[in-house]
Amino acid sequence: MPCFSLTSLLLVAEEAAAAAETAESTGLLNMDRLPLLGVAVFFVLAVVFWISVARSGGQIKVREIAGLKAIEEAVGRATEMGRSVLFVPGIQDVSEIQTIAGITVLSKVAKTAAEYDAKVEVPVARTLVMVTARETVQEAFLAAGRPDAYNEDLIYYVTDEQFGYVAYLSGMMVREEPAACIYMGCFYAESLILAETGNSIGAIQVAGTAMPAQLPFFVAACDYTLIGEEFYAASAYLSESPAELGSLKGQDLAKVLAFGLIGLGALLATATQFVPSLQGAFDFFTGTLLG
Amino acid sequence: MMKRTIPMLLAMAAGIVMILAYFFPPLTPLQDKTTVWFNILAAVAFILGGGNLLKVHLKKVSDRREGWAYSMITLAAFVGVLAIGLFKIGVNPLDEFPAQRMAGDFRAEGSGFWYVYEYVFAPLTATIFSMLAFYVASAAFRAFRAKNLEAILLLGTAFVILLGRTAAGVFLTDFLPEEGILANFRLENLTVWIMNNPVTAGNRAIMIGIALGTASVSLKILLGVDRSYLGGGD
Amino acid sequence: MYEFLRDLDRRVIFSLMALAVAVPILLQITPPEKATPIVRDAFETIEALEEGDRVYMAFDFDPASAGELQPMATAFVRHACEKKLKIYFTALWPVGPQFIKNAERDVISRDFPEMVYGENYVDLGFKTGNEGVIKLVANDLRTQYPQDARGTPIDDIPMMAGVASIRDFDVIMNVSAGYPGTKEWVQYAVASAPNDIKLVAGCTGVQAPLLYPYYPQQMSGLLAAIKGAAEYESLVLGKYGRENEPGMYQEGLRRMAPQLSGHILMVGLIFVGNLVYFMARKRGEA
Numbered sequence: 001m002p003c004f005s006l007t008s009l010l011l012v013a014e015e016a017a018a019a020a021e022t023a024e025s026t027g028l029l030n031m032d033r034l035p036l037l038g039v040a041v042f043f044v045l046a047v048v049f050w051i052s053v054a055r056s057g058g059q060i061k062v063r064e065i066a067g068l069k070a071i072e073e074a075v076g077r078a079t080e081m082g083r084s085v086l087f088v089p090g091i092q093d094v095s096e097i098q099t100i101a102g103i104t105v106l107s108k109v110a111k112t113a114a115e116y117d118a119k120v121e122v123p124v125a126r127t128l129v130m131v132t133a134r135e136t137v138q139e140a141f142l143a144a145g146r147p148d149a150y151n152e153d154l155i156y157y158v159t160d161e162q163f164g165y166v167a168y169l170s171g172m173m174v175r176e177e178p179a180a181c182i183y184m185g186c187f188y189a190e191s192l193i194l195a196e197t198g199n200s201i202g203a204i205q206v207a208g209t210a211m212p213a214q215l216p217f218f219v220a221a222c223d224y225t226l227i228g229e230e231f232y233a234a235s236a237y238l239s240e241s242p243a244e245l246g247s248l249k250g251q252d253l254a255k256v257l258a259f260g261l262i263g264l265g266a267l268l269a270t271a272t273q274f275v276p277s278l279q280g281a282f283d284f285f286t287g288t289l290l291g
Numbered sequence: 292m293m294k295r296t297i298p299m300l301l302a303m304a305a306g307i308v309m310i311l312a313y314f315f316p317p318l319t320p321l322q323d324k325t326t327v328w329f330n331i332l333a334a335v336a337f338i339l340g341g342g343n344l345l346k347v348h349l350k351k352v353s354d355r356r357e358g359w360a361y362s363m364i365t366l367a368a369f370v371g372v373l374a375i376g377l378f379k380i381g382v383n384p385l386d387e388f389p390a391q392r393m394a395g396d397f398r399a400e401g402s403g404f405w406y407v408y409e410y411v412f413a414p415l416t417a418t419i420f421s422m423l424a425f426y427v428a429s430a431a432f433r434a435f436r437a438k439n440l441e442a443i444l445l446l447g448t449a450f451v452i453l454l455g456r457t458a459a460g461v462f463l464t465d466f467l468p469e470e471g472i473l474a475n476f477r478l479e480n481l482t483v484w485i486m487n488n489p490v491t492a493g494n495r496a497i498m499i500g501i502a503l504g505t506a507s508v509s510l511k512i513l514l515g516v517d518r519s520y521l522g523g524g525d
Numbered sequence: 526m527y528e529f530l531r532d533l534d535r536r537v538i539f540s541l542m543a544l545a546v547a548v549p550i551l552l553q554i555t556p557p558e559k560a561t562p563i564v565r566d567a568f569e570t571i572e573a574l575e576e577g578d579r580v581y582m583a584f585d586f587d588p589a590s591a592g593e594l595q596p597m598a599t600a601f602v603r604h605a606c607e608k609k610l611k612i613y614f615t616a617l618w619p620v621g622p623q624f625i626k627n628a629e630r631d632v633i634s635r636d637f638p639e640m641v642y643g644e645n646y647v648d649l650g651f652k653t654g655n656e657g658v659i660k661l662v663a664n665d666l667r668t669q670y671p672q673d674a675r676g677t678p679i680d681d682i683p684m685m686a687g688v689a690s691i692r693d694f695d696v697i698m699n700v701s702a703g704y705p706g707t708k709e710w711v712q713y714a715v716a717s718a719p720n721d722i723k724l725v726a727g728c729t730g731v732q733a734p735l736l737y738p739y740y741p742q743q744m745s746g747l748l749a750a751i752k753g754a755a756e757y758e759s760l761v762l763g764k765y766g767r768e769n770e771p772g773m774y775q776e777g778l779r780r781m782a783p784q785l786s787g788h789i790l791m792v793g794l795i796f797v798g799n800l801v802y803f804m805a806r807k808r809g810e811a
Contacts, residue, residue, distance in 0.1 A: 030316055037314045043503075047510050092704070093333065097505050100512070104519040127340035136519065153350070157343040162703075163419040163589050175358060188703045189420060189589070189731060196426040199433075200535065210501045212494055213731045220434040228497050232504030235517060243516045251507040258499055323661055330654035396675070398622060400630070408623060413588035420589035424546065424787065425539045432538055432794040436802045446795065453792050456752050457785040458556035483561055491737045498735070 042257065047250030054246030062237055062245060067206050067224035071105075074180035074204045075112045083179035084119040085109065088169065088194065090185020090209070091125040091162055094132050097232075098210050102185035103129070103136050104235035105208065109182060110137040114144035122155040123172070125165045130157045166190035170197045183207040183222070184231070187214045195221030208234060295521050306513045344369060375403040448485060455482025527808075530801045538794065545790040549782035556781050560756040563737075567725045567746020568604075568760045570696060576609040578695040579688070583710065584614065584621040584628075586702035590729055595624070596777035597727035597754035598700045600761050602628045603774060605698070606637040607765045611684050612646040613694070615670075617658055617705045622651045622674060631773060643682045650674030655705040659713040666690050692721045696745075699726045707736055711743045719743065727753060751780045 029037075054060050078085045087109055089102040106122065113120040120137065124130045134155045141150040158168045170193060173181065181198040183191070183205070191207075191214040198205045199221050207218035208226030218225045226234060229251075236244035268282045305325050312322030348362035374380065381403030382395035397404045437443045454460045460478030467477045474480060511517035560568070574580070582601065586594045605612050614625040625648050633640050640646055649670045652658045661669045666688060672678050679685045687693065691714050701707040707726040715722050723745050728736055730750030740747050748757050754777035762770060772779075 028315060028317060030314055033314050040310075040314075043506060044510060047507060048514075051514075051516065093336075095329065095333075097508050100517075100519060101508060104517075107519060127336045127343065130343060131339075135521070153347065156347045157340045159344075160337075160340065161416070162587075163416040167415075167419050171361075186704075189423060189729070192423055192426050192430065193419070196430055210504065212497045212501070213735055215497070217430070220430050229500040229504040232501075232508050235508070235519060241516075244511065247507050247511050247516065251503050254503050254506075255500070258503070319664060323664065326654065326657035326660055330657055334653055398626070400626070408620070412620075413591070416587060416589040417592060421592070425542050428542045428787075428791055428794055429535045429538045431791050432533070432798045435795045435798060437799050438802075446799070449795065450792055453788040456750075457788050458558075458781065459785055459789060461559070479559070479561070483563075486734065486737060490734050494734050495738050498738070 039257070043250070043254045046253040047247050050249040050253070051243045051246035054242035054249070058242075058246075060242070060245040060249055062233065062248060065226065065230050065234065065237055067208060067226040067230070068105075068108075068234055068237055070204070070206050070224045071109055071182065072112055074182065074206055075109065075116050075118050077204055078113075078179035079116040079118040081179045083177060084121050085113055085180045085182065086169075086173065086178040086203075087120055087122045088181070088183045088185065089122065089124060089129055089133060090183075090187055091165060091190065092186040093126040094128045096186050098186040099126075099129055101210075101232055101235055102208070103132055104238065105182070105184045106133060107136045107140045108238045110140035111144045114141045114146040114149055117146075117149065120154065121176075121178070123158045123165075123169060124155065125158060125160055125162075127157050130155055162188060162190060166193050169194060173197050173201055173203070177201045178203055181205045183209070183218070184226075184234075185209065187211055187218075192217040192221065198222075295518070298521055299515055299518065303513055303515065306509065310513075341369070341373075372404070372407055375407060379403075381406070448489075451478060451485060452482055455479050455485075527801070527804050530797060531805065541790055541794075542787065545786040546783040549786050550779075552782075553779070554782040555775065555778050556785060558755045558759040558778060558781065560760050563740055563747050563749070564753050564756040565746075565760065566741065567748060568757060570723060570725050570745040571601075571604050571608060571610075571698075572764075574608055574610055574695055577611060578608075579611045579613065579684075579693065580605050581613050581615065581691060581694040581697045583617060583697065583699045583701075584624045585617045585706045586624065586700055587618055587620045590702035591624070592780075593729050593751050593754070594700050594702060594727060595627075596751065596780070597748045597757060598624060598628065599632060599773055599776070600754060600757045601698050601700065601725075601727065602632045603636070603765075604757075604761050606633060606640065607761075609645075610695075613649060613684075613688075614646065615649045616651040617655060617709075618702070619651055619653075622648070625650075625674075636771075643677070644684055647682055647684055648674040656709040656713050659705070659709055660717075662691050663714050663717045664690055666693075692718050695723065697722060697724045699724065701726060701728050701732065703729070703732065707732070707739075707744075707747075711736075711739050715743045727757075751777055751784060755781050 050060070075085055087106055089106060090096070090099050092099050094100065094103075110120055112118075122133050122137070124133060134152050137155060138147075138150050138152070141147055158165050169190075173194075174197065178201075181194070181203045183194060184207070187194075187209050188211070191209070191211075195205060195207065195218055205222040206224045206226075207222040208231035209215065209218060210228050210231055212228070215225065215227055219227075233248055236248050265285060268278060268285055272278045272282045308318060308321050308325055312318035345366070348366050351362040352359045352366070376397050379393055379395060379397045379402070381401070382392055382397050383399060383401050384390070384392050384395045388394040395402070398408075399405060435442075435446060435449065437446055454463060455478040460482065464477040464479075467473050469477075475484065508517065571580075582605070584598060586598075602612070614628070616622050616625060629646070629648065633646060642648075650673060652669060654661075658669060667679055667685075670679055673682060691697065697710060697714065699707050699710050701710075707724075707728050710724055710726070715724050719742075724743065725746045726736065726744055727748035728750075730752075733747070733749035733753075736744065736747055736749075748754055756777075758775060758777045762774065
């Protein structure tokens with residue numbers, strides 16, 4: 001342990017020295033990215049402000065998300081039919097934000113399944129996701145008062161290979177016929193294969209992803225779909241924690257800023273066609289402000 | 292503390308370094324190092340995955356659970372391909388070292404690994420991917436119904452794009468001139484216009500929303516508000 | 526008739542699709558292609574390069590998407606060879622190196638035997654780390670690739686002289702099936718030096734709508750799906766075509782015929798599906 005700490009300190013010191021050397025030659029701040037830094041600071045302040053408002057008792061209202069309400073219905077249906085719930089957290093690693101958002105939804109699904117005494121199976125495509133999912137599901141079962149019902153073998157690694165993973169899932173769905181299939185995470189080309197296979201076995205399907213290219217397939221083939229931001233809002237919606245709800249509000253403020261910038265840019269671009277003297281302002285806006 | 296606080300602090304530190312390095316060039320070496328450290332962790336995770344795969348499938352075989360034969364095939368394929376690659380079975384030696392078989396490239400044409408890749412792996416993955424063509428057709432038949440105005444607009448756009456991306460598009464509107472205002476109504480030009488304008492606009496809107504959502508979730512993780520990645524609970 | 530269509534087995538649809546794809550392939554029908562501006566811009570970007578200019582060719586795809594992307598990868602390599610550019614092959618997907626070897630064997634060794642490894646083209650191989658690799662090569666390529674895929678130290682490779690980072694290349698040519706891919710190249714390479722780096726890419730049809738916003742600012746051109754590959758092939762063949770052109774340089778063009786029949790079938794299926802829907806509504810069943 002002391003050797004490890006010493007080595008770490010030496011490594012960090014070496015990096016700090018390299019950093020100091022770089023500072024002398026390139027300057028402390030990349031001035032080209034200063035406007036973006038301003039936007040980032042605005043965003044952080046907006047989110048922090050609304051989190052603090054929510055924590056101090058401010059009421060934050062979030063509209064209903066049909067897909068999340070349907071999860072309880074799906075798990076209940078699985079229990080009635082005596083079949084399992086299949087949860088797919090996407091095919092990317094835990095470093096992908098969508099996977100983390102999917103794991104958050106898994107927590108809710110696992111808690112509901114524990115309460116209903118339903119079986120939740122979670123085959124994953126990444127080892128680190130398996131480890132995280134196991135801990136999440138275990139905590140959920142504990143929170144539901146059913147720690148004895150937790151079975152870690154139901155959360156297992158299949159393969160990293162995209163189509164090997166989807167081939168396994170398709171075969172498993174056709175053989176075991178889960179009553180509910182929940183797809184929450186980052187998906188690529190396999191999304192339609194999963195959704196159509198789930199459709200063919202008559203399962204109720206709820207999907208959520210922030211991959212714009214896969215959304216149309218899920219919308220066409222699944223019963224409920226969480227689209228982009230709704231999927232990210234799921235963690236706040238399900239936790240009902242003031243801090244998380246406050247962050248949604250801060251995010252909306254940043255969206256207002258984005259709308260404003262888009263509107264201003266469109267106006268400037270149009271006005272420049274009729275008033276050429278505005279070209280300078282337009283160039284500053286696109287070249288400097290937007291980076 | 293070891294299970295939650297230290298990992299949370301590590302995540303916060305790494306995340307903040309990565310963000311600040313974008314604006315402050317002196318931090319770029321730290322950012323590069325952080326990226327390299329993650330690459331090492333990701334590579335180590337492969338071993339963990341292999342171990343779990345063996346455990347799950349061996350258990351299924353020993354318990355003779357339903358579908359255990361598939362587990363046997365999985366185990367055989369896993370061990371077989373691992374052995375072929377690790378021990379360089381069937382590898383041709385390099386010209387510089389004709390006596391040293393292990394000096395050859397295990398992926399070179401003619402090696403055992405190459406045969407597995409070319410004649411097993413590649414056709415299998417291409418087969419699964421090609422199933423999409425069939426599923427798209429069945430999804431189109433089942434789901435694309437003109438139930439309301441938005442659905443009708445979607446159908447019309449789908450027809451334009453489906454035909455415009457093929458020679459049929461050129462054939463059907465060949466009677467329109469190639470230049471002038473009417474040229475914009477040629478199916479291939481209409482397709483390009485739809486992809487460059489409404490589709491791009493819609494995608495940009497979704498991407499902006501997703502980017503803000505991603506930034507928000509990332510910020511919550513950095514601030515320690517969202518700890519779901521640590522495994523549930525607070 | 527209505528009952529038959531309403532209860533139509535999926536396998537009938539699958540069989541029709543199989544026929545729609547198989548028949549044009551067996552009859553070897555090849556419809557003509559006309560390039561769209563976005564593909565033409567990709568072609569002109571490479572055409573504008575001089576002999577000896579450096580292109581960084583990243584093959585980020587796997588066998589599953591090779592059907593759609595291999596023709597454009599082959600067209601890219603052929604075009605670069607015809608222009609006598611220096612080609613630096615890399616891959617961010619574990620199975621990418623196999624396609625690099627295929628390009629070396631099928632295009633370079635066969636049709637451009639005068640090209641010498643290490644002087645005209647080099648295989649830097651696969652590196653794990655996804656977008657982390659891109660971030661690193663944007664600043665320091667030599668640390669990320671201390672040797673090539675054959676184990677030769679990078680300092681011993683003549684064409685690596687003077688190459689420090691991605692900024693020392695004239696164009697990045699990327700063939701991408703997903704993640705990591707073109708989007709990551711735009712976000713981490715092009716964004717780091719927008720005035721220094723040009724990017725030309727080929728991608729699958731599903732990714733294309735996500736990448737159109739990056740054209741023409743961050744990307745000089747884009748080949749979207751097999752149609753883009755066919756258009757690019759038609760441009761390359763138009764400029765550099767020879768008699769008895771090998772089939773592999775026309776794979777994209779050949780695949781347009783099954784795409785045509787498949788799309789017509791889908792239009793027909795959508796039409797029939799809506800017919801069933803309206804008939805059901807009329808009978809009060811929908």
